[in-house]
Amino acid sequence: MLHIMNTSHNKQLVLLRHGQSTWNRDNRFTGWTDVPLSDQGHDEAVEAGRWLSEQDVQVDIAYTSVLQRAIKTLWIALEESDQMWVPVNRSWRLNERHYGALQGENKSEMADRVGAEQVHLWRRSFDVRPPSLERNDPRYPGRDRRYAGLGASDIPLAESLKDTIDRILPYWHETIAPAFNQANTILVVAHGNTLRALVKHLEHVSDEEIPLLNIPTSVPIVYQLNSALCPLNEVHTRFEPAVEA
Ligand SMILES: O=C(O)[C@H](O)COP(=O)(O)O
Numbered sequence: 001m002l003h004i005m006n007t008s009h010n011k012q013l014v015l016l017r018h019g020q021s022t023w024n025r026d027n028r029f030t031g032w033t034d035v036p037l038s039d040q041g042h043d044e045a046v047e048a049g050r051w052l053s054e055q056d057v058q059v060d061i062a063y064t065s066v067l068q069r070a071i072k073t074l075w076i077a078l079e080e081s082d083q084m085w086v087p088v089n090r091s092w093r094l095n096e097r098h099y100g101a102l103q104g105e106n107k108s109e110m111a112d113r114v115g116a117e118q119v120h121l122w123r124r125s126f127d128v129r130p131p132s133l134e135r136n137d138p139r140y141p142g143r144d145r146r147y148a149g150l151g152a153s154d155i156p157l158a159e160s161l162k163d164t165i166d167r168i169l170p171y172w173h174e175t176i177a178p179a180f181n182q183a184n185t186i187l188v189v190a191h192g193n194t195l196r197a198l199v200k201h202l203e204h205v206s207d208e209e210i211p212l213l214n215i216p217t218s219v220p221i222v223y224q225l226n227s228a229l230c231p232l233n234e235v236h237t238r239f240e241p242a243v244e245a
Contacts, residue, residue, distance in 0.1 A: 018073040019044035031099030044218035049080025060183035065094035074189040093171035096191035100158025124211040
């Protein structure tokens with residue numbers, strides 16, 4: 001596992017994808033479906049928390065989505081590192097990319113039906129949207145109480161990575177980045193594609209290169225940031241291009 005130098009004068013951003021969920025385990029497209037952590041995912045979150053502790057990562061403020069796999073990973077990591085008192089903010093803007101009508105489908109069965117290339121395009125391309133939900137579909141998030149405050153145009157029917165970037169960046173610019181005025185270390189626990197979106201933005205990863213970026217579950221990604229919140233280190237080159245849950 002990665003080791004970091006604790007430089008108290010630099011701003012530090014720690015990104016963490018949630019531990020394995022039951023649908024990661026079962027190889028199902030998940031998106032905004034609110035599935036729990038698997039037993040393995042729980043153990044991965046404990047490991048991430050131990051790592052925070054061993055590296056003496058002193059979190060000042062934490063951000064997560066409104067999906068339980070991320071919320072629970074954050075809880076466990078804060079509990080394990082004895083930082084449960086840290087202020088936590090949740091936002092739908094940090095939710096996983098909405099996988100539209102693919103949500104619930106098995107990824108390998110879908111590849112058998114439509115071809116591996118099409119599934120790869122849906123999963124990793126920059127701007128290809130998966131097939132959309134209809135508003136009368138039981139999976140449409142508009143009838144879920146947690147999204148009651150959102151306008152219809154904010155509630156996705158399906159999102160490409162580009163759409164996900166468009167919804168996450170306002171939250172980065174308006175909420176997370178300004179919090180560095182008070183905080184030295186910010187922890188963001190989110191999802192594979194919302195973190196791809198953030199890494200793409202922070203490291204200026206090109207549209208052509210982004211399909212190669214795959215973020216593993218529960219492996220902390222640590223950026224040291226300068227005063228303009230530009231990363232002083234690169235992390236995206238560390239990741240395997242493999243497309244796995
Ligand atoms: O929503 C999902 O299915 C996963 O969290 C991410 O899936 P992906 O690796 O297929 O983008």
